[in-house]
Amino acid sequence: ATTTSEPAATTAPGQDDGTHLDAVGALVLRRLLLADPVAQSKWLSGKPIADPVREQAVVDEAVSLARQEGVDPDLVTRVVRSQISASKVVQRGLITSWTHDPASAPTTAPDLATIRPQLDAIDTDLVAAIGAAQATAHDPRCAHLVVAERKRLSAGLDSLHRKGVRDALSGFCTA
Numbered sequence: 001a002t003t004t005s006e007p008a009a010t011t012a013p014g015q016d017d018g019t020h021l022d023a024v025g026a027l028v029l030r031r032l033l034l035a036d037p038v039a040q041s042k043w044l045s046g047k048p049i050a051d052p053v054r055e056q057a058v059v060d061e062a063v064s065l066a067r068q069e070g071v072d073p074d075l076v077t078r079v080v081r082s083q084i085s086a087s088k089v090v091q092r093g094l095i096t097s098w099t100h101d102p103a104s105a106p107t108t109a110p111d112l113a114t115i116r117p118q119l120d121a122i123d124t125d126l127v128a129a130i131g132a133a134q135a136t137a138h139d140p141r142c143a144h145l146v147v148a149e150r151k152r153l154s155a156g157l158d159s160l161h162r163k164g165v166r167d168a169l170s171g172f173c174t175a
Protein backbone atom coordinates (compact mmCIF):
# COMPACT_ATOMS: atom_id res chain seq x y z
CA ALA A 1 0.00 0.00 0.00
CA THR A 2 3.00 2.33 -0.12
CA THR A 3 2.20 3.41 -3.65
CA THR A 4 2.85 7.07 -2.92
CA SER A 5 6.21 8.15 -1.60
CA GLU A 6 5.80 11.88 -1.15
CA PRO A 7 7.25 13.23 2.08
CA ALA A 8 4.54 14.06 4.60
CA ALA A 9 3.90 17.53 6.02
CA THR A 10 6.51 19.33 3.98
CA THR A 11 4.12 21.22 1.71
CA ALA A 12 2.04 24.26 2.49
CA PRO A 13 -1.73 24.09 2.08
CA GLY A 14 -2.72 24.41 -1.55
CA GLN A 15 0.72 23.47 -2.79
CA ASP A 16 1.06 20.28 -4.81
CA ASP A 17 1.63 17.46 -2.37
CA GLY A 18 1.41 14.72 -4.98
CA THR A 19 -2.17 13.80 -4.09
CA HIS A 20 -3.71 15.97 -6.85
CA LEU A 21 -6.63 16.55 -4.48
CA ASP A 22 -6.29 20.32 -4.71
CA ALA A 23 -7.36 20.32 -8.37
CA VAL A 24 -10.31 18.06 -7.58
CA GLY A 25 -11.22 20.29 -4.64
CA ALA A 26 -11.11 23.50 -6.67
CA LEU A 27 -13.47 22.03 -9.29
CA VAL A 28 -15.78 20.60 -6.61
CA LEU A 29 -16.08 24.04 -5.02
CA ARG A 30 -16.68 25.82 -8.35
CA ARG A 31 -19.37 23.29 -9.20
CA LEU A 32 -21.02 23.60 -5.80
CA LEU A 33 -21.14 27.39 -6.01
CA LEU A 34 -23.21 27.02 -9.21
CA ALA A 35 -25.96 25.47 -7.04
CA ASP A 36 -26.82 29.06 -6.05
CA PRO A 37 -27.75 30.35 -9.52
CA VAL A 38 -29.41 26.98 -10.27
CA ALA A 39 -31.57 27.37 -7.14
CA GLN A 40 -32.36 30.97 -8.07
CA SER A 41 -33.53 29.92 -11.52
CA LYS A 42 -35.64 27.11 -10.06
CA TRP A 43 -37.12 29.41 -7.44
CA LEU A 44 -38.31 31.73 -10.20
CA SER A 45 -39.33 29.05 -12.72
CA GLY A 46 -40.97 26.75 -10.15
CA LYS A 47 -39.13 23.76 -11.66
CA PRO A 48 -38.39 20.91 -9.22
CA ILE A 49 -34.87 20.73 -7.75
CA ALA A 50 -34.35 17.14 -8.85
CA ASP A 51 -34.25 16.36 -12.56
CA PRO A 52 -33.51 12.62 -12.79
CA VAL A 53 -33.20 12.66 -16.60
CA ARG A 54 -30.58 15.41 -16.48
CA GLU A 55 -28.78 13.61 -13.61
CA GLN A 56 -28.47 10.44 -15.68
CA ALA A 57 -27.21 12.44 -18.67
CA VAL A 58 -24.56 14.11 -16.47
CA VAL A 59 -23.38 10.77 -15.10
CA ASP A 60 -23.44 9.06 -18.52
CA GLU A 61 -21.40 11.84 -20.10
CA ALA A 62 -18.79 11.72 -17.32
CA VAL A 63 -18.54 7.93 -17.49
CA SER A 64 -18.12 8.02 -21.25
CA LEU A 65 -15.32 10.58 -20.88
CA ALA A 66 -13.75 8.50 -18.12
CA ARG A 67 -13.67 5.43 -20.38
CA GLN A 68 -12.05 7.45 -23.19
CA GLU A 69 -9.40 8.78 -20.81
CA GLY A 70 -8.71 5.57 -18.92
CA VAL A 71 -10.13 6.90 -15.67
CA ASP A 72 -11.89 4.49 -13.28
CA PRO A 73 -15.59 4.73 -14.29
CA ASP A 74 -16.81 3.57 -10.86
CA LEU A 75 -14.82 6.29 -9.14
CA VAL A 76 -16.12 8.89 -11.60
CA THR A 77 -19.71 7.70 -11.10
CA ARG A 78 -19.34 7.95 -7.32
CA VAL A 79 -17.76 11.39 -7.40
CA VAL A 80 -20.22 12.84 -9.94
CA ARG A 81 -23.20 11.44 -8.02
CA SER A 82 -21.80 13.09 -4.88
CA GLN A 83 -21.60 16.42 -6.75
CA ILE A 84 -25.26 16.13 -7.77
CA SER A 85 -26.35 15.22 -4.19
CA ALA A 86 -24.36 18.13 -2.80
CA SER A 87 -25.93 20.52 -5.31
CA LYS A 88 -29.40 19.37 -4.26
CA VAL A 89 -28.56 19.84 -0.57
CA VAL A 90 -27.51 23.44 -1.24
CA GLN A 91 -30.47 24.11 -3.54
CA ARG A 92 -32.93 22.73 -0.95
CA GLY A 93 -31.32 24.76 1.82
CA LEU A 94 -31.52 27.97 -0.17
CA ILE A 95 -35.09 27.42 -1.32
CA THR A 96 -36.16 26.55 2.23
CA SER A 97 -34.68 29.76 3.54
CA TRP A 98 -36.30 31.83 0.77
CA THR A 99 -39.63 30.17 1.55
CA HIS A 100 -39.33 31.18 5.19
CA ASP A 101 -38.01 34.64 4.40
CA PRO A 102 -39.41 35.69 1.02
CA ALA A 103 -37.80 39.11 1.33
CA SER A 104 -34.44 37.38 0.97
CA ALA A 105 -35.49 35.49 -2.16
CA PRO A 106 -33.99 36.33 -5.55
CA THR A 107 -36.05 38.33 -8.02
CA THR A 108 -33.83 37.66 -11.01
CA ALA A 109 -31.79 34.63 -12.00
CA PRO A 110 -29.76 33.34 -14.90
CA ASP A 111 -31.46 30.84 -17.19
CA LEU A 112 -30.79 27.20 -16.32
CA ALA A 113 -29.81 26.73 -19.97
CA THR A 114 -26.84 29.04 -19.44
CA ILE A 115 -25.73 27.36 -16.20
CA ARG A 116 -25.80 23.75 -17.39
CA PRO A 117 -23.01 24.27 -19.97
CA GLN A 118 -20.86 25.65 -17.13
CA LEU A 119 -21.56 22.50 -15.11
CA ASP A 120 -20.69 20.39 -18.17
CA ALA A 121 -17.36 22.19 -18.60
CA ILE A 122 -16.49 21.67 -14.94
CA ASP A 123 -17.44 17.99 -15.19
CA THR A 124 -15.12 17.54 -18.16
CA ASP A 125 -12.24 18.99 -16.13
CA LEU A 126 -13.33 17.02 -13.08
CA VAL A 127 -13.01 13.69 -14.89
CA ALA A 128 -9.41 14.55 -15.84
CA ALA A 129 -8.65 15.76 -12.30
CA ILE A 130 -10.09 12.54 -10.85
CA GLY A 131 -7.87 10.62 -13.23
CA ALA A 132 -4.80 12.47 -11.96
CA ALA A 133 -5.87 11.87 -8.35
CA GLN A 134 -6.86 8.21 -8.83
CA ALA A 135 -4.08 6.80 -6.70
CA THR A 136 -5.11 9.03 -3.80
CA ALA A 137 -8.61 7.50 -3.82
CA HIS A 138 -7.01 4.15 -2.99
CA ASP A 139 -4.46 5.55 -0.54
CA PRO A 140 -4.96 4.49 3.08
CA ARG A 141 -4.59 8.17 4.01
CA CYS A 142 -7.38 9.17 1.64
CA ALA A 143 -10.00 10.01 4.28
CA HIS A 144 -7.47 12.08 6.19
CA LEU A 145 -6.34 13.92 3.05
CA VAL A 146 -9.95 14.64 2.08
CA VAL A 147 -10.66 16.14 5.51
CA ALA A 148 -7.68 18.47 5.07
CA GLU A 149 -8.84 19.47 1.59
CA ARG A 150 -12.39 19.98 2.84
CA LYS A 151 -11.16 22.29 5.61
CA ARG A 152 -9.23 24.38 3.11
CA LEU A 153 -12.22 24.66 0.80
CA SER A 154 -14.64 25.44 3.65
CA ALA A 155 -12.86 28.56 4.82
CA GLY A 156 -15.21 31.46 4.27
CA LEU A 157 -18.25 29.32 3.43
CA ASP A 158 -21.52 29.37 5.37
CA SER A 159 -22.71 26.19 7.05
CA LEU A 160 -24.99 25.17 4.17
CA HIS A 161 -22.17 25.33 1.65
CA ARG A 162 -19.77 23.66 4.10
CA LYS A 163 -22.24 20.78 4.31
CA GLY A 164 -22.35 20.77 0.51
CA VAL A 165 -18.55 20.51 0.29
CA ARG A 166 -18.58 17.64 2.78
CA ASP A 167 -21.21 15.76 0.74
CA ALA A 168 -19.44 16.57 -2.51
CA LEU A 169 -16.16 15.02 -1.33
CA SER A 170 -17.79 12.05 0.40
CA GLY A 171 -17.69 9.75 -2.64
CA PHE A 172 -13.99 10.11 -3.35
CA CYS A 173 -12.16 7.59 -1.17
CA THR A 174 -12.43 3.95 -2.18
CA ALA A 175 -12.09 2.44 1.26
Ligand SMILES: O=C(O)C(=O)C[C@]1(C(=O)O)C=C[C@@H](O)C=C1
Pocket residue numbers: 038049050051052054055058083084085087088112116119
Ligand atom coordinates in the same frame (compact mmCIF):
# COMPACT_ATOMS: atom_id res chain seq x y z
O1 LIG B 1 -29.23 20.89 -13.86
C1 LIG B 1 -29.95 21.00 -12.87
O2 LIG B 1 -31.18 21.13 -12.96
C2 LIG B 1 -29.37 20.93 -11.54
O3 LIG B 1 -30.07 21.14 -10.55
C3 LIG B 1 -27.95 20.52 -11.38
C4 LIG B 1 -27.85 19.02 -11.09
C5 LIG B 1 -26.31 18.72 -11.13
O4 LIG B 1 -25.69 18.83 -10.08
O5 LIG B 1 -25.81 18.44 -12.22
C6 LIG B 1 -28.40 18.74 -9.74
C7 LIG B 1 -29.68 18.30 -9.55
C8 LIG B 1 -30.57 17.92 -10.66
O6 LIG B 1 -31.27 16.75 -10.35
C9 LIG B 1 -29.84 17.78 -11.94
C10 LIG B 1 -28.56 18.22 -12.11
